[in-house]
Amino acid sequence: xxxxxxxxxxxxxxxxxxxxxxxxxxxxxxxxxxxxxxxxxxxxxxxxxxxxxxxxxxxxxxxxxxxxxxxxxxxxxxxxxxxxxxxxxxxxxxxxxxxxxxxxxxxxxxxxxxxxxxxxxxxxxxxxxxxxxxxxxxxxxxxxxxxxxxxxxxxxxxxxxxxxxxxxxxxxxxxxxxxxxxxxxxxxxxxxxxxxxxxxxxxxxxxxxxxxxxxxxxxxxxxxxxxxxxxx
Numbered sequence: 001x002x003x004x005x006x007x008x009x010x011x012x013x014x015x016x017x018x019x020x021x022x023x024x025x026x027x028x029x030x031x032x033x034x035x036x037x038x039x040x041x042x043x044x045x046x047x048x049x050x051x052x053x054x055x056x057x058x059x060x061x062x063x064x065x066x067x068x069x070x071x072x073x074x075x076x077x078x079x080x081x082x083x084x085x086x087x088x089x090x091x092x093x094x095x096x097x098x099x100x101x102x103x104x105x106x107x108x109x110x111x112x113x114x115x116x117x118x119x120x121x122x123x124x125x126x127x128x129x130x131x132x133x134x135x136x137x138x139x140x141x142x143x144x145x146x147x148x149x150x151x152x153x154x155x156x157x158x159x160x161x162x163x164x165x166x167x168x169x170x171x172x173x174x175x176x177x178x179x180x181x182x183x184x185x186x187x188x189x190x191x192x193x194x195x196x197x198x199x200x201x202x203x204x205x206x207x208x209x210x211x212x213x214x215x216x217x218x219x220x221x222x223x224x225x226x227x228x229x230x231x232x
Contacts, residue, residue, distance in 0.1 A: 045107035046225050048188070049195075052101050060126050062099035062200060068137055071129045074099065093152075096203040103223070104195035105188035112231075113186045115179025115224030116157060116167050120146075124218050139218035145211045150175060152208040153217075156201040159186050166198070171219070179224040187228060 052062045056073050066075040076097050077090045088095045105111050125136040140146040150172040157166040165183045167174070174180050188196060200221070 044109040044227070046105060046109050046111040046190075046227060047107040048111070048223060048225055049104050049106060050101055050223075052099070058127065058129060061124065062101055063097065063202065064126070065137070068124070068126050068135050069128075070135075091204050093204055093208040094206040096201060098199060098201040101198050101200065102195040103188065103198050105193065105225070106191045108190050110190050110228040111188045111225040112228050113166065113188065113223050114182055114226050116174060116182060117176070117179045117222045117224075118155075118171060118174035118219045119222065120175065121218045121220060137216055137218065139216040145215045146217065148209050148211055149215070149217045152205040152212075154203040154205060156199075156203075157221075158199050158201075159196055160199055161197060162186070174221075179222070188225070 051059055056069075058069075058071075060069050060072065064072060064075055065077045066072075069075065076088055088097065091097075120141050121139065122141050123136055123138045125134050127134050140149070151170055153171040154169070155171050155174065156168045158164060159166065164186045166186060167180065167182060169180075186196070
């Protein structure tokens with residue numbers, strides 16, 4: 001039995017994006033808005049907002065199982081081709097899944113993304129379509145399976161519209177106290193600019209081990225943004 005068949009039962013609950021705390025935002029230099037007496041100094045702002053971009057009825061994680069969000073349009077564990085483009089039926093070594101989120105800046109200053117990170121969480125609860133019921137999944141946050149997963153899950157983050165590569169590496173490189181640097185900085189213009197599509201492509205390496213079978217791994221992604229002006 002090859003490695004792919006041995007691990008086909010793997011369930012990955014999600015690399016969660018929506019609801020993340022977009023941190024590290026910096027403020028602009030103060031600007032004088034009046035002359036002489038009654039001077040007023042106002043700081044500009046950078047406000048980042050994130051949401052999954054799949055036309056779903058309710059916001060939730062980009063990567064999710066059918067159990068977590070049974071009415072969602074793009075669970076990764078469906079075996080039929082409706083409506084998701086990937087029909088992997090559960091993660092196995094060598095599988096690749098691509099999902100998209102939208103990121104916008106509603107502040108008054110142009111911003112640039114200079115860092116990205118992933119934060120592991122032990123559980124995630126999704127509110128269902130009726131607005132009352134919920135589904136909860138729990139995930140591994142330590143141990144052999146967790147260590148194997150963060151070494152064997154490859155994450156590529158990009159903005160295809162501008163052909164900008166933000167990050168390309170293993171999940172472990174995104175985990176830590178600070179933010180990992182980006183390959184290329186992506187500018188988010190200030191309000192009222194439109195949102196940008198950010199693509200997350202996750203690949204489970206073919207060498208991933210059997211300790212991953214039946215395990216869930218839950219992560220939030222976060223971005224670090226800085227002002228563009230006077231910040232070369």
